Amino acid sequence: MIVRTLEEIIDTENNVVADTWNSRRFLLKKDGVGFSLHDTIMRAGTETTMWYKNHIEAVYCIEGEGELEDLSNGRVYSLKPGTLYTLNGHEKHRVRSKTDLRMICVFNPPCTGREVHNQDGAYPLVEEEL
Numbered sequence: 001m002i003v004r005t006l007e008e009i010i011d012t013e014n015n016v017v018a019d020t021w022n023s024r025r026f027l028l029k030k031d032g033v034g035f036s037l038h039d040t041i042m043r044a045g046t047e048t049t050m051w052y053k054n055h056i057e058a059v060y061c062i063e064g065e066g067e068l069e070d071l072s073n074g075r076v077y078s079l080k081p082g083t084l085y086t087l088n089g090h091e092k093h094r095v096r097s098k099t100d101l102r103m104i105c106v107f108n109p110p111c112t113g114r115e116v117h118n119q120d121g122a123y124p125l126v127e128e129e130l
């Protein structure tokens, strides 16, 4: 069994800070459970364009207000606590945060730790052995 707390992660390298978000990474590839799980804050007043070509990501909003745009068809959805989106078609998308948005993010295949978006908005696929 793996038991972790946010307090334990916050001052470690598993709190990954990028320009518009920071991601507290609770479970990673090395944990061997088949997915990674992150508690992520998208900062108020920012927008982030992403395109997870190599991963499926599910995102569950638990705090804040914002907007999600599916850039494959222009549809716009509001984000608020209780909203889940899943990029099962690897859709290019954009998140606009009106307030800080707190999102629980699950990735398959799991992230390995330090990933931040490349120029396409993707995370590279790391094929390292455990």
Ligand SMILES: CC(=O)NCC[C@H](N)C(=O)O
Pocket: 021, 022, 023, 024, 038, 039, 040, 042, 050, 057, 059, 095, 103, 105
């Ligand atoms: C919602 C979203 O994808 N935010 C970007 C950060 C990423 N999900 C992460 O936690 O690594």
